[in-house]
Amino acid sequence: MTEAIERVLAEIGFDSDGLVPAVAQQHDTGEVLMLAWMNRDAVRASLSEGRACYWSRTRQRLWRKGETSGQVQLLHELRLDCDGDALLLLVDQQGVACHTGRRSCFFRGWRGGAWTMLTDPLIPPETLYPETAERPDGAAPAESSG
Amino acid sequence: MTEAIERVLAEIGFDSDGLVPAVAQQHDTGEVLMLAWMNRDAVRASLSEGRACYWSRTRQRLWRKGETSGQVQLLHELRLDCDGDALLLLVDQQGVACHTGRRSCFFRGWRGGAWTMLTDPLIPPETLYPETAERPDGAAPAESSG
Numbered sequence: 001m002t003e004a005i006e007r008v009l010a011e012i013g014f015d016s017d018g019l020v021p022a023v024a025q026q027h028d029t030g031e032v033l034m035l036a037w038m039n040r041d042a043v044r045a046s047l048s049e050g051r052a053c054y055w056s057r058t059r060q061r062l063w064r065k066g067e068t069s070g071q072v073q074l075l076h077e078l079r080l081d082c083d084g085d086a087l088l089l090l091v092d093q094q095g096v097a098c099h100t101g102r103r104s105c106f107f108r109g110w111r112g113g114a115w116t117m118l119t120d121p122l123i124p125p126e127t128l129y130p131e132t133a134e135r136p137d138g139a140a141p142a143e144s145s146g
Numbered sequence: 147m148t149e150a151i152e153r154v155l156a157e158i159g160f161d162s163d164g165l166v167p168a169v170a171q172q173h174d175t176g177e178v179l180m181l182a183w184m185n186r187d188a189v190r191a192s193l194s195e196g197r198a199c200y201w202s203r204t205r206q207r208l209w210r211k212g213e214t215s216g217q218v219q220l221l222h223e224l225r226l227d228c229d230g231d232a233l234l235l236l237v238d239q240q241g242v243a244c245h246t247g248r249r250s251c252f253f254r255g256w257r258g259g260a261w262t263m264l265t266d267p268l269i270p271p272e273t274l275y276p277e278t279a280e281r282p283d284g285a286a287p288a289e290s291s292g
Contacts, residue, residue: 004259011254011261021167021181030176035167035232047256080261081251082244086181088252098228105227106234108157110193113150115157115226 005047008078009040013085019055020087024065024097027076027090033097034105036063038087043078050075052089069128071095101125151193154224155186159231165201166233170211170243173222173236179243180251182209184233189224196221198235215274217241247271 014020018040024033036054038046042062045053049064052073056063066072073091080087098105101121108115160166164186170179182200184192188208191199195210198219202209212218219237226233244251247267254261 001259007260008256023169023178023181025176025178030171030178032169032171032176032178032234035169035227078256079252079264080254080256081181082246082248082253083251086251088178100228102228105229105232106225107228108226110154110224110226113147114153118225 001048005044008047009043011080011084012043012087013083014040015085019057020085022054022087022089024052024073024089024091024093026093028092031104032106033073033091033093033103036065043087046075046089047078052091065097066094069095069099071097071128073097096122096128099125099128101128147194151190154193155189157226157230158189158233159229160186161231165203166231168198168200168233168235170198170219170235170237170239172239174238177250178252179219179237179239179249182211189233192221192235193224198237211243212240215241215245217243217274219243242268242274245271245274247274 012020019037021035022038023035025031026033037057039055042053042055045062052065052075054063054065072094074094076090076092078087078089096103098107101123102119103122107117107119109118158166165183167181168184169181171177172179183203185201188199188201191208191210198211198221200209200211218240220240222236222238224233224235242249244253247269248265249268253263253265255264
């Protein structure tokens with residue numbers, strides 16, 4: 001397994017920060033859920049654990065999707081693009097992908113000259129992140145994709 | 147129109163290079179076609195012309211998808227993610243998205259410990275880029291997503 005994972009990494013063109021953009025797509029419906037970033041350790045963790053793990057650029061640490069919220073992404077397949085510098089993760093999203101409580105992070109559409117909210121939260125964000133909601137400093141939610 | 151487009155731009159968080167990653171998805175089938183990059187001018191051109199226009203990082207210029215190959219992406223809707231730092235373009239891909247002649251750039255899947263080709267080219271690449279094929283310097287195809 002470890003050797004196979006190292007072969008995966010050899011084909012991926014990480015940028016000068018050691019990162020590659022990764023798109024998560026619900027494997028059966030085709031819904032694009034989010035875009036996040038992965039470094040080598042995030043790819044290793046995702047493949048070995050069978051669930052999506054990203055690199056949080058804001059927190060500068062590995063971010064096992066759902067570690068706080070429970071909204072895990074089970075990994076169905078990892079795909080690589082022609083240039084080797086973008087990843088597509090086919091996942092089975094448990095619950096919602098977005099820290100706002102929506103299924104997808106791409107919930108704003110440009111319609112009639114303005115950004116329009118296309119979906120409502122399925123889960124109140126304060127339920128996803130009870131600790132954050134209690135914090136008076138308004139710190140960013142633990143699972144924002146930044 | 148111009149004013150509305152400037153309002154779009156105000157909501158997008160471009161990175162320090164003035165770029166934002168953009169995922170192109172076929173609007174009806176949900177297929178993820180490619181990931182590329184946009185700067186402000188690429189967003190302006192895409193919205194005003196109704197077809198996807200990206201920023202080519204390798205060529206450092208605007209890249210109207212299909213300008214060489216004819217494989218245009220008609221823009222159905224522009225979407226923005228929760229953090230404002232990633233775009234999703236719902237498009238109607240004419241022909242193929244990938245410079246290899248495949249429908250999607252994400253044609254390699256990690257299966258059984260190796261990258262596996264999931265699809266074959268629908269169009270021979272030399273048909274898409276006759277000039278490139280004739281060039282002995284092996285220059286990158288004009289529409290590689292880099």
